[in-house]
Structures are given as structure tokens and as C-alpha cells.
Amino acid sequence: MASTASTWYLLLLLAFSFMLLTEAAQQNVSLTFVDHAVEKGAVCLDGSPSVYYFDQGEGQGLDNWLIFLEGGGWCSNQSECKERSESKYGSSTLRDQYRDFEASLLSNDSQENPKFYNWNRVYVPYCDGSSFTGNTEAADSVTNVTYRGLRIFEATMADLLAKGMEQAQNALLSGSSAGGVAAFVHCDRFRDLLPITAQVKCLSLASYFLHMDDSMGGGYFENAFEALITLHGSTEALPSLCTSIMSRPSLIRYNLSPAHETCLLNFNCTLEQKRAIQDLRWDLFQALPKAHPFVRGFWFTHCIAHELPYNWNDVKKMESIMGDETLPRVFDDWYFNYQYLQVIDSSDEPRNCSDIGISPT
DSSP states (O other): OHHHHHHHHHHHHHHHHHHHHHHHHHOEEEEEEOTTHHHHTOBOTTSOBOEEEEEOOOGGGTTEEEEEEOOOOOOOSHHHHHHHTTSTTTOGGGSOSEEEOOSSTTOOOTTTSTTTTTSEEEEEOOOSSSSSOOOOSSOOTTTOOOOOHHHHHHHHHHHHHHTTGGGOSEEEEEEETHHHHHHHHHHHHHHHHSOTTSEEEEEEESOOOOOSOOTTSSOHHHHHHHHHHHHHTOGGGSOHHHHTTOSSOOOOOOOOOGGGHHHHHHOOOOHHHHHHHHHHHHHHHHHSOOOOTTTOOEEEOOBOOSOOOSOTTOHHHHHHHHTTOOHHHHHHHHHTTSOOOEEEOOOSSOBOOGGGTOOOO
């Protein structure tokens, strides 16, 4: 009987231990409200206070900071922004109380994320629809929507400075898609917030949008993003170095036509469609700044995709794209000054990488 009781006790102990391990692996990080967000005007489209998820660093990473700005498209007219205000991309009231940092650049697992696991890691939800650039004083008189992306960015940074970022030794501002555009836009502003002795760099993922006509030969996206800047009052947030030399300071996005859907999903492309994709690739390379790798590092793949999975530390999947020159390795070398690289896949043929979890849409 004693033996049976001991066995059940051991089984219960093992089960409990498994639950603890499972919960620990999820790395749930709690939601934090920006301090005095409403008073500062740092509010989402629906007027709710801005928020972020913060996991404090430890040990040698205590004075290092990684900020990730969420992406999620844009809204450039009143009806789009009103509709967006009723989703998690326009209201903090619809955000989860906890966010899982597992399997990402924000992970606290030293095996999974060896370079940044013990840094202060912050995920900033996107709820303004303007890549954190909007700055209007009053709410929209028709929809009662507020356009305050710039204030959200500034108030969030003020919160983090108060939590110790003002003492940062290393800092990284990152984002993907619309969040990557925000990392571009705010990179110099972020640098100016931190000690002159700090190493500060910015990582923009899937966010190098080209200034060119759309697939139908028109300027749809140029017009749409100029409308965004006007609606959100974004001019102040844009880098003056850019706006001073552009007659129309818009954020431009190139998009393949709906006729490419079969090509993108099944890689059943006609010669004309392949040529269009290759032309887009060539235009992208031509548009890259001619800067030394010390200043700007590049990593471009031939996968047909908008974004890579957040789990970029999956080495096997990454190696199947570019061999040893995986994005994490190349970025680590560049950020930590081991070597300066501009890695561009030389393949002439576009590749459907959905077999390794990289969606073409």
C-alpha cells in the first residue's frame, strides 16, 4: 500500500513538474499601460490608452534594451480608420492580458535566443494605423477617431527611459512591416534619447517599400499614403532629411496585382509574371542606399514573402534559405561588430518558401 501511495505521489509530482515546465516555456509577459497615456494624448484610434509588454532583463543584459514595434498595415481614410478602431489594431481594450514571448527575438530562452535572451525586451502593440507617426490635436469630427501614433511612440519611450533605458549600454529598435517602417522613421529619434556612449542600431524587417508605380501603372499607393500622412498629421514625425528633398513626402508600397495570386500561392507563374517579380527584385536592389556595411547591413532572400516568421531562430529552416548566412547570424555579426555584411541572394529565380513556413502572401 505504501509502495502504491509512493508511486501515485511520484506520478503527481512528475505531472506537476511537467505543468510547470509547460507554463515556463510559454513565457507569458503581462500587459503594461503607458503611464498617464490619456493625459499625454498617447491613445489608440478609439481613444483607449496605449500599452506594451515588458520583460525585464537580468544579469549582463540588465542595461541592454530590445524594442519591437508591431506591424499590421495602415488606414488612410476615415472609414478605414473607424473600422480599424474596432479591432485590436485600433484599441488596447482588445489586447490580451498576456503575450507569449516564446520562439521569437524576444524569447528569454538562452538556447533559442542566445544574444538577447537576458536583455530588457519590449513588444509594442500597434493601434494607431500610421506606423506610429500620427499627431493630430483633436479627434476626427466625423468618426471621433484619434490619430496619435507619434505620441504613442514618444510616451512609450518615456516610460522605458524611466524604467532604466536611460542607462542603456546597447539598444535595438526593431519592427516588421508597418512596424519596420516605424523603426526606419524613428531610428534617429530613438538614438537621440539614449546615452552617447550606447551602441544603438535599428532592424527593419519586411519594410523596405519602393517609391514606384503599382502593377497597373498608376500611383494608387503613393496617393493612399499621402492621404495617410494628411489624415494622421504625420509630417512632423517623418525624418526631415527625407522630407526636405521630396516634393511629396509619402510612404510608398509596391504591390503585385491580384492576377499574381496563383503564381504566388502555387508558384505556377507565367514567364510574364516571373519577369514582373524579377523586375521588382531589380528595382529593389537599385533603390538600396549605397552605404558601407558598417552603416547599413542587408539581408535579402529570394523567397516570395512579405514577412518571415517571428521564430527566426529556427536554424534548420533558416539554413534552407541561405545556407550558413542565416538572418540571425548575419544580424548578430553586424550588430555586435564582428563583421559588416550585406547579404543578397544571387538566385535569378524567385522561390516559394511555404514548405518552411514562410507564406508568399
